[in-house]
Amino acid sequence: MNELEFFKKATLYITATPDSELGVGHFFQFLKTCIPLEGMTIQVYDPGLLSLHLFQVRVDDKLLELDKVIPLVDEEARKLVQQNVGRTIFRINKGSQEPVSRILLKALDGYLEQGEKSCIVANLNLGTGAFGDCCFIADGENRFEEKHVRMLKMLISPLSIAITAQMQFMQVKRLKSALAEESRFFHDELKKITEGEIIGRDSGLKDIMDMTAQLARVNTPVLINGETGVGKELIANAIQSASTRHDGPFVKVNCGAIPDSLIDSELFGHEKGAFTGAQCRKIGRFERASGGTIFLDEIGELPLKAQTRLLRVLQNHEIERVGGIKALPVDIRVIAATHRNLPEMVEKGEFREDLFFRLNVFPLTVPPLRHRKKDIPALTQYFIEKIATRMRLPSTPKLMPAAVEPLMAYDWPGNVRELENLVERALIVFPQGPLRFDVLFAQTQGRARAPQVLSDTVLPMDVMMRQHIQHALRETQGRISGPHGAAKLLQMHPNTLRKRMDKLGIQYRLRDRKRRG
Ligand SMILES: Nc1ncnc2c1ncn2[C@@H]1O[C@H](COP(=O)(O)OP(=O)(O)OP(=O)(O)O)[C@@H](O)[C@H]1O
Structure with a gap:
């Protein structure tokens, strides 16, 4: 086979598919019929050359699952690899005596036959510097001739392109499986929440x-x-x-x-x-x-x-x-x-x-909830535990005796969601318990009415926030900071609360105003 024919056939094999088993795999089989060859390794360099990533290894027709990173621990090895990176392709007559091949052959210990090896190292390069190399290995010393070097030199570009495509292909496969795994995880998490x-x-x-x-x-x-x-x-x-x-x-x-x-x-x-x-x-x-x-x-x-x-x-x-x-x-x-x-x-x-x-x-x-009022006590207890956990309260507050009575007397137009919101409100106001709901209801003509803080009307966010903060301030007699302050009730930093109050135009109590100067 002349060189042109060799180049054509080899390139066709290399670029046939990004699947490593087929593309580069078939190329390896073909190459074995043209040059002495027992193994082939493809390694990619870490950008700072602190390691070589053994990306693909073929020995005796087999693709080994040898996804190995070889750290270049000593400075000298690093320097020598660096020197080789500057060369396009080179022949090594005695693998054990050359630093790059020595490192590689050591990593392949147990996969190759014992004894001396000859190698050809071809640097992979897409025109922006070597990003890795391909090492062709044959049993015994001095197995490669100058014509073998020439033949392989012709294949550097197609090999570099094919291996880059292969790396990208594998990266996509890895990302796809990571994404599928992540999606399964979120699906399960979402299920737990919903x-x-x-x-x-x-x-x-x-x-x-x-x-x-x-x-x-x-x-x-x-x-x-x-x-x-x-x-x-x-x-x-x-x-x-x-x-x-x-x-x-x-x-x-x-x-x-x-x-x-x-x-x-x-x-x-x-x-x-x-x-x-x-x-x-x-x-x-x-x-x-x-x-x-x-x-x-x-x-x-x-x-x-x-x-x-x-x-x-x-x-x-x-x-x-x-x-x-x-x-x-x-x-x-x-x-x-x-x-x-x-x-x-x-x-x-x-x-x-x-x-x-x-x-x-x-x-x-x-x-509707008003037709199944018997569920109200259990629902209330359930929400107390659920929300107290979410709010990370140190312990679940207890209910005040007869606290559920006003809940049983109310009609709940907003149903279970309204009850859930009311329990949350009670936990904000009485985080240490005992929990009571009567103060959250406005008493009119002896009949329980909707909790003041809740409304069916959708209010603008700022209005809602202003009302909520003002409510917390009323509960704390205008105190902002400290253990009995509104910031504690609202679970926010006092300075953040003050800034929010400034923005919403809420007045401070006189003492707080003085403190702020
Ligand atoms: N029987 C129940 N046990 C525990 N929690 C409940 C129960 N019923 C409703 N909830 C809670 O009340 C809230 C409102 O429930 P959900 O969103 O299912 O109501 P909905 O009828 O779909 O409301 P909407 O009509 O507004 O879409 C949710 O937080 C839900 O977990």
Whole structure:
């Protein structure tokens, strides 16, 4: 074979694929038919030359899993390797007597036959300096001739390109598996957070829980009705956890929180260039939920156009990305929830009737808290423990005798969420206990009214913050710092609180003002 033919064939093998087993592997087999060869190592240099990373080792047709980093401990070895880096390719007649080959052969101890070796070292270089080298090894002394050096010199560029591609390929593979691992981790963590305990399983929510168990066995859509804050999401989670899909994703979409113009692309994804601003392909929530469950919260807020698309998903079990040309199959279960009266919306033409019937195969209605007041004591205790742990209180505060009475007398328009918020408020005000709720209620005409601090109206953040800080200041008679100060109650540094008060225009008590000068 002449040199040109050798170059052509070798290059074809080297660049065939970034898969090391096939590309460089086939090249090694081929090379063995042209030059004396028992082994080949590829090493990459650490930028400061503190080590060599033995990236690939082939001995006798086998690719060894020898992902080894060889530290260049002594300064002399480092210097000698550095000298070699300056050369393009060189022959070593007695491997044991040359510092670079000595280091490599020592690392391969046990993999190669005993005895002296000959080597050719070719530096890998993409024009910006050597980033590693390739060492060709043959048994015995003086095995390589000048023509072998010439042949291998021709291959330095294709080898450098192929090995760089291989390194990048492996890096991508490593990142992909790290990402998959991370995603599994977050999925499990998220499950732990979202899969909260359900209080009232055996009392106020017993019927619902029985139905939930039945629903876990089938794959039909579920429509959960109930006032805001009753625990619809918790029930949706319970259905998913008990179902055969429990290892799959649980993707929540708050249909009311996504702007109309974005809802299609958010739910179904879009192709690159589907509309102005679609700079890359986006995977929608339905695709992400494949193999698991999608929870469509506030389904009543879904715009009509998106309702039509959703109906198609339920009918055909496939989605179409915005701007896409082919339908993609998806294996998902849909659980929807709403606090709105969907039949009434259907009558008004605000919700598609066919979609309503599709979703309403299994309606579940979670009763409001006022209809299951017997759960209030257990819920209160549960939230005290949960929130005290989250707030890292040194111990869980106890309840004052009869503290639950006003809670039993109240109607809870905001349901369990309102109770949870009230407990949090009590823990902020009485972190050492005993906990009481009566002072958090405004008494009007002998009837318990909504806690002052809670409101159904959504207030601007600054207004909310001002009210909250003022409340804490009232509780502490205007004191900011110290063990009985508002900063302690709000769990923030007094200076941070003062800065926040300045920003919100809240007056200081006279003494505090003097202290600040
Ligand atoms: N039975 C329960 N046991 C324990 N925690 C509960 C229970 N019901 C509700 N919660 C808690 O109350 C809060 C509100 O519940 P969730 O978000 O499930 O209500 P929702 O009906 O989905 O509300 P929305 O209508 O606003 O979406 C959550 O923090 C949830 O963990």
